[in-house]
Amino acid sequence: MSATATRDLPCQEIVELVTDYLEGAMDAPLRASFEAHLAGCPHCTHYLEQIGAAIRIAGTIRAENLSPEFRTGLLEAFREFPRG
Amino acid sequence: MTVSPAQDEDALLLRALRAGDERAFAALVDMYGPSLLRLAQLYVSSRAVAEEVVQETWLAVLTGIERFEGRSSLKTWLFRILTNKAKTRGQREGRILPFSSLAADGDEDQTAVAVERFARGGAWATPPRGVPEERLLAGEARARVEEAIAALPPNQRAVITLRDVEGLSADEACNVLGLSETNQRVLLHRARAKVRAALERYLEEA
Numbered sequence A: 001m002s003a004t005a006t007r008d009l010p011c012q013e014i015v016e017l018v019t020d021y022l023e024g025a026m027d028a029p030l031r032a033s034f035e036a037h038l039a040g041c042p043h044c045t046h047y048l049e050q051i052g053a054a055i056r057i058a059g060t061i062r063a064e065n066l067s068p069e070f071r072t073g074l075l076e077a078f079r080e081f082p083r084g
Numbered sequence B: 001m002t003v004s005p006a007q008d009e010d011a012l013l014l015r016a017l018r019a020g021d022e023r024a025f026a027a028l029v030d031m032y033g034p035s036l037l038r039l040a041q042l043y044v045s046s047r048a049v050a051e052e053v054v055q056e057t058w059l060a061v062l063t064g065i066e067r068f069e070g071r072s073s074l075k076t077w078l079f080r081i082l083t084n085k086a087k088t089r090g091q092r093e094g095r096i097l098p099f100s101s102l103a104a105d106g107d108e109d110q111t112a113v114a115v116e117r118f119a120r121g122g123a124w125a126t127p128p129r130g131v132p133e134e135r136l137l138a139g140e141a142r143a144r145v146e147e148a149i150a151a152l153p154p155n156q157r158a159v160i161t162l163r164d165v166e167g168l169s170a171d172e173a174c175n176v177l178g179l180s181e182t183n184q185r186v187l188l189h190r191a192r193a194k195v196r197a198a199l200e201r202y203l204e205e206a
Helices: A011-022 A028-040 A042-058 A069-082 B005-016 B022-040 B048-065 B074-092 B133-137 B139-151 B154-165 B171-175 B181-204
Strands: none
Touching: A011 A028, A011 A042, A011 B181, A028 A042, A042 B133, A042 B139, A042 B154, A042 B181, A069 B022, A069 B048, B005 B022, B005 B048, B005 B074, B022 B048, B022 B074, B022 B154, B048 B074, B074 B171, B133 B139, B139 B154, B139 B181, B154 B171, B154 B181, B171 B181
């Protein structure tokens, strides 16, 4: 039984690991090292916050509505669709 | 087996659709049509062609609806049909498509953050700053993010659109785009890094 040994990760490495971290694609020792770094590094914490903000904002981008003509055309195609 | 509210809603809509209920079809078109059209535009040259691809997709849905088993969500199923049709169409147009062998990103060596921002041992020299929430609320923040996504190479744009804009899970995005988990993650990483950088530039403007 040994405590998980965390290793020192430089900030430059942290920013390349952020996606693996958020995707849950890290093994336990690396995750522990990553989290230990974050706990002591406000800069990398800010980096992660910016990534989080970008993800949240992306989630608010709505696709443009269909044009009324196109929508009407789709409904017509549905009506005319042969049903057995 | 637990059934999520979304699956429940899918099942209801599908049952109505099988019965030829036009209101259910209209509801589906309004729910997913705009997203399908946006996705199609990643593959084909014009909005008009994208609309044709979307129309073909709905017809394929009506044809295949009896065979849909609900193993994936309705949204994932729709997106996958759309993507296959849009790819075929884009190929015929001779376009360079996401995930064709010709569509390498060209930025395989790029780092998430410019190397100049780090000191020699890899610590930040020019660190990012905190995120002032009130500046994120401005429509301008969204416009910048949207712009940054539009400027991405096609592979990255497809992945971030499905994951962060449409809210699909990693599994679902892999399923729709026919990607391995690792490739999906690498593309998402590059895409998010660039979008973050654009957001940071906006935040740095006083």
